[in-house]
Amino acid sequence: MNEQIEPATDEGFEAILDYLKETRGFDFTGYKRSSLMRRVGRRMSVISCEDYGDYLDHLQANSDEFGALFNTILINVTNFFRDPDAWDYLQSDIVPMILAERSPDDQIRVWSAGCASGEEAYSLAIVLAESLGLEQFRQRVKIYATDVDEEALAQARQAAYTAKDLEDLPSEYVQRYFEHTAGRYVFHKDLRRSVIFGRNDLVQDAPISRIDLLVCRNTLMYFTADTQTNILRKLHFALVPRGVLFMGKAEMLLSHSRIFDPVNLRYRIFRKVPTGIQNTSPFGHPLIPERRSSLEQVDELRALTFDSNPVAQVVVTADDALALANQQAQQIFTLTDRDIGRPLRDLEISYRPVELRPYIEQVRMERRAVRVKDVEWQRGPGEVLALELHISPLISLSDDIVGVSVVFHDVTTNHRLLAELATANRQRENAYEELQSTTEELETTNEELQSTVEELETTNEELQSTNEELETTNEELQSTNDELQTINNTLRDRTSELDDVNEFLESVLTSLRAGVVVVNQQMRVVAWNAGAEDLWGLRSEEAEGEHLLNLDIGLPVAELRPVVRPALADASFTEQVVLEAVNRRGRSVTVRIACGALRNRRGESAGAILVMETLDGISDALPDVKQGTARGDGDRR
Structure with missing residues (x-):
């Protein structure tokens, strides 16, 4: 990775980094100053701090600010199968190669360093799981996922997206x-057990050991060149x-070719160079330069070593001839020295225990190792061997x-024991x-119970307040009820007074021998006394x-219109008419x-009063009586 010139540092900024290291245990001194200063500045602008000294005072006075700063510095940008082409190559070429060896x-054992949210x-x-199958995955695979962000690790453990x-x-x-x-997608629990999350600081903490595949993508880019070198030594x-080693597309490793060799530079996949070996092929095989050995019998030693190998092995030349077969292979497959060169x-052996030639051709074409599993061979009566071939x-x-x-590989003898050990280890x-x-669930439950207790206490206080309000409301309702009782009385x-008045008015109308009719402004009858009923034979409820x-x-009645209309308009109007009628x-x-x-009461006309009497037997004072009655009724109304 090319080194970049760091910007001039600031004493106040370095004081912040020292404070974080001393009080919180997080060492950011190895991070690139340009990235750190930009992210700290972003946080300072949020809380309106002008310089680093003020921000350090704010950190010392407000413990909650550290979490916000930490989340700003550690930007967790991740998603499933980020850079799909690189992941496709990992699945199609790298994982089968690892399994075949x-x-x-x-x-x-796999390590995801800087796993973020999982x-x-x-x-x-x-x-x-796609390469091994679910059962083999559960038995054989352990994935260690680490990060320094506890909040991100907590989210990753939930496995919910x-x-x-x-x-x-x-x-x-x-x-x-x-x-x-519940509206989210949760990774299957039985597979989730093979993924173990934990905190690990690549700068300060010791690395996890005996890792077959290490994924550290787009993480080193946040560190300085010296810190990157130290981290790469730990990964090695x-x-x-x-x-x-599987890295991100922004990380080249060009300056670290002595400890890692590229398998595919385009997808940033490298293999570890064992200590003392500096040259390897593009496919990761050590290449030892030819040199004259100081041992006089080196060829004999090589032959004896190959021949004494307890695992059966044969070598086929480029033109498909049998070049070598060790003693174990000769014994199992009944080969002799005369078969060498054929x-x-x-x-x-080319077709038993398995058809070899297609696999050999595949290895030549793809230039990578192939593993053939679960090969059963009936070697003799009652003797079945379980083999696994590495080509x-x-x-x-x-x-x-x-x-x-x-x-x-003869896996017959120890297969059951290994299966039992694997089962026991898996169970443990x-x-x-x-x-x-x-x-973790108990801790979560305890937190939830604590939260529930607090909520119940809050609810109790709210109920107490509501009870007091209800008591106040009850007193107000009691007061209102008393007022309503007074109004009701x-x-x-x-x-009662109105009933007396109505009774008085009704008695006045009933006492008059003349027929009295009262109409409103619409000339509709509102009063019809007994005299009118006796005169015309129409009851009051009908009229x-x-x-x-x-x-x-x-x-x-039509001839009454010229008399009634003026009375409806003029409050001072009175007039008499004489009509012929039939009683x-x-x-x-x-x-x-x-x-x-x-x-x-305002002296306005609200209707008209008609007083009717036959002329037979009427005294001379009748007109005065009728006019007086009309005026008296009007005054009373």
């Missing part, structure tokens, strides 16, 4: 590896011999394939992880509410009708 029961770690789990987080993930992966629960130590197709290309210094090595690890998970008294001119009685007994009578305005 290990025995069927070897544990596969997407990278679960992407690795999906890749390995939104639909937007999974939008770039193939639908078959979503269906196979996630459960849809963490890997097993020929272990694989074409492979003429030998039984690897032999590459010369000129990068040519000069042959192919085929190793036959599962028990530990379940214990850890239970501890007043209304009852007024109703009241009807229009005066629509009454069907012996009186020619209720069917007799012709002469009726004198006096009409006057019905005046309200």
Whole structure:
């Protein structure tokens, strides 16, 4: 990685870094100053701090500010299968190569350094589960996912993501590896046990050891060149011999070629160079320059070493001839020295226990190792061998394939013991992880209970306040009820008075022998006394509410219009008319009708009063009586 010139540092800024290291245990002195100063400045602008000294005072006085600053510095940008082409290459070429170089029961240890919220770690789990199968994945794989951000690790342990987080993930992966629960997608619990999350500071903490595949993508870019060198030494130590390092597209490793060799520079995949070996092929195989050995019998030693190998091995030349077969291979496959040099197709080993030639051709074409698992061979009556074949290309210094090595691992004898040990280890690890998970759940439950207690206390206070308010409301309602009772008594008294007034008015109208009719401004009858009923034979309930001119009685009511209309308009109007009519007994009578305005308290006309009497037997004082009655009624109204 090319070094960049750091900007001039500031004593106040360095004081902030020293304070963070001393009080919080986080050492950011190895980070690039330009990135750090930009992110600290962003936080300072949020709280309106002018210089680093003021911000340091703010940090010392406000403990909550550290969390906000930490989240600003450690920007966790991640998603599933970030840079898909690189992940496709990892799945199609690198993982099969790693598996082919290990025995069927070897544990596969993977480290995701800088895992953030867990997407990278679960992407690795999906890749390995696809290559091994779910059962083998659960038995053999351990993925260690680390970060310095505790908040991000807590989120990663939940393994719960939104639909937007999974939008770039193939639908078959979503269906196979996630459960849809409460609107979120949760990684399957039985596979989740193989992923272990923990805090690790790449700058200060010791690395995890014996790692087969180490993924550290877009993390070193935040550190200075010297810090990157120290971290890379730790990553080199963490890997097993020929272990694989998978980095981000922004990280080149060009200055560290002495400890890592590129497998694919485009996708930033490297292999560990064992200590003391400086040159390797593009595919990670050590290339030892030819030199004259000081040992006189080196060829004999090589032959004896190959021949005494307890694992059966044969070597096929580039033109498909059997070049070498060690003693174990000769014994198992009944080969002899006469078979050396013969074409492979003429030998039984070419098709038994498995068809070898297609795999050998695949190794030559793809220039990578191939592993063939679960091969069962009926060697003899009642004797069944379980074999696993490792087929690897032999590459010369000129990068040519000069042959192919085929190793036959006999996994029959120790298969059951290894399976039992693996089961016991898995159960122990599962028990530990379940214990850890239970501890985390208990801590979470304790926090939830504490929160519930606080909520109940708050609710109790709110209920107490509500009770006081209800008591106050009850007192107000009691006061209102007393007021309503007083109003009710007043209304009852007024109703009684009105009843007396109505009774008085009714008695006045009843006492008058003349017929009295009262109409409103619409000329509708509002009063019809007994005299009118006796005169015309129409009861009060039949007349009241009807229009005066629509009454069907012996009186020619149409001729009353010229008399009534002026009374409705003029409060001082009075007039008398004499009409011929027929009474209720069917007799012709002469009726004198006096009409006057019905005046309200303001002296305005509110209707008209008509007083009707036949002229037979009327005293000379009758007109005065009728006019007086009309005026008296009007005054009373």
